[in-house]
Amino acid sequence: MYDLTGFQRDLLYVIAGQDEPHGLAIKDELETYYEKEIHHGRLYPNLDDVVEKGLVEKGELDQRTNYYTITARGRRELEARREWEDQYVEELLSESE
Template identity: 80%
Template structure:
């Protein structure tokens, strides 16, 4: 997780919190959090990076819609990050 950007970490948390979200659902969640538009050119390459790193799995709902889920490794990385953060936050 140390080699991810903050945006990529946020993607992991959003994917973990939703049930097999598609790209637009992830985009909407992040836009609500960041309070600004997230462009497709930023979103999808970062999702692909998480897939390439083995943290996220991409499935296909139909010809146009993909969904994303955390892998076991992705879940472990989030849990390890939370444990690390708890050392510093009371």
């Protein structure tokens, strides 16, 4: 997970949170989050990267549309990332009390 960009981590979160989303559904979700347009030239190469790393699987809905699912490895990586983040967030929250 440490070798992913922030955008690639966000892709994992979006894919994990949806049921076999296709590329445009992922794009729409990220555009809502980032509040700006996500170009295909950014989206699809990054999707290919997380597929190549074994974090996401790509399937085919039809000849023009692919869907994406998080792999067991991808899920483990997300869980490890959340645990790592939580240690800092919990520390921050306890300091503010």
